[in-house]
Amino acid sequence: MLDKIKDFLGVDIKENKYKKADDTTFGKISNFKTPDEWVRSTCGYCGVGCGLYIGVKNGKPVYTKGDPAHPVSKGTLCPKGLTEHEMVTSDNRVTTPMIRKNGTLQAVEWEEAFRHTSDKFKAIQAQYGKQAIACISTGQFLTEDFYTLGKFVQLGLETNNYDGNTTLCMASAVMGYKQSLGSDGPPASYEDFSHADVILLIGANIADNHPILKLHSAKNKKITGKKPTIIVIDPRHSKTANMADIFVPLAPRSDLALINGLCYIIMEQGWEDERFIAERTSGYKTFRKHIMQNYP
Ligand code: SF4
Numbered sequence: 001m002l003d004k005i006k007d008f009l010g011v012d013i014k015e016n017k018y019k020k021a022d023d024t025t026f027g028k029i030s031n032f033k034t035p036d037e038w039v040r041s042t043c044g045y046c047g048v049g050c051g052l053y054i055g056v057k058n059g060k061p062v063y064t065k066g067d068p069a070h071p072v073s074k075g076t077l078c079p080k081g082l083t084e085h086e087m088v089t090s091d092n093r094v095t096t097p098m099i100r101k102n103g104t105l106q107a108v109e110w111e112e113a114f115r116h117t118s119d120k121f122k123a124i125q126a127q128y129g130k131q132a133i134a135c136i137s138t139g140q141f142l143t144e145d146f147y148t149l150g151k152f153v154q155l156g157l158e159t160n161n162y163d164g165n166t167t168l169c170m171a172s173a174v175m176g177y178k179q180s181l182g183s184d185g186p187p188a189s190y191e192d193f194s195h196a197d198v199i200l201l202i203g204a205n206i207a208d209n210h211p212i213l214k215l216h217s218a219k220n221k222k223i224t225g226k227k228p229t230i231i232v233i234d235p236r237h238s239k240t241a242n243m244a245d246i247f248v249p250l251a252p253r254s255d256l257a258l259i260n261g262l263c264y265i266i267m268e269q270g271w272e273d274e275r276f277i278a279e280r281t282s283g284y285k286t287f288r289k290h291i292m293q294n295y296p
Helices: 001-010 084-088 110-128 143-156 165-181 190-195 211-224 257-267 275-279 284-294
Strands: 019-022 027-030 037-042 053-057 060-066 098-101 103-106 136-137 161-165 199-203 227-235 244-249
Touching: 027 060, 027 244, 053 084, 060 084, 098 110, 136 143, 136 165, 143 161, 161 165, 257 284
Parallel strands: 136 161, 199 227, 227 244
Antiparallel strands: 019 027, 037 053, 053 060, 098 103
16 A cells, blocks of 8 residues: 555655665675575577576576676676576466467467377378478587487488588588688687787677677776777678777678788788798688789
């Protein structure tokens, strides 16, 4: 009743909802979400794998905090990670199998879902042959998931029409890395962003898509004593472009011409590091000839 009167008079500051409480692990946190315990985990939404703690209250996740001891994310999380606990109890989360009946999706028991799916697969293969079904898997699977799905497709469905995001996405990146950099992974680390004099971002919107890299870039000045020069090359004026000292809004598909043009200027001015090139690259003479004949 008192709350209703305060609300009516416009003096309700929702103290119960917004007041802070002391937590032994994280200090001041929201009072109404103070958990019974913190469970240490890893965010699985993207490849950064930030460390986090999930606060559990009455058996339900109510809070997510970054793990300050995590070597990559150092206690920070992007908005996706910060709201990770909400997904578990979200109203629109699908928690049972669904089958569309008479145009409407309806919740069903697992037994019915398995039977329905199995009957459909069998009917397709009976009519069109075993090879009529193909499977493309997600890159979010763990090793055991891949193993089980592989067995199901080859031994259960009796087809070898199976590929995954791992091949379509990562394998091409690995080949690109190996051919251009000689190693199957990026030759840099997050920490390089904290120490670099110049950060060149081409087509990468780290402010939106990779906030942990932005965090490491933002720490740079504290560590080195001077702000790094940030160059953003992107057809779009992204959020990352707002951080740039130099923003290059190039036309779509002209990035290669820009990079080759930069190479031309470096070679023309004699700025290349000949020792580095001799020790770590191959085919430089051919590349140089191509650049000097075709650019700018
Ligand atoms: S950057 Fe965001 S989505 Fe990716 S692991 Fe970290 S918190 Fe999760």
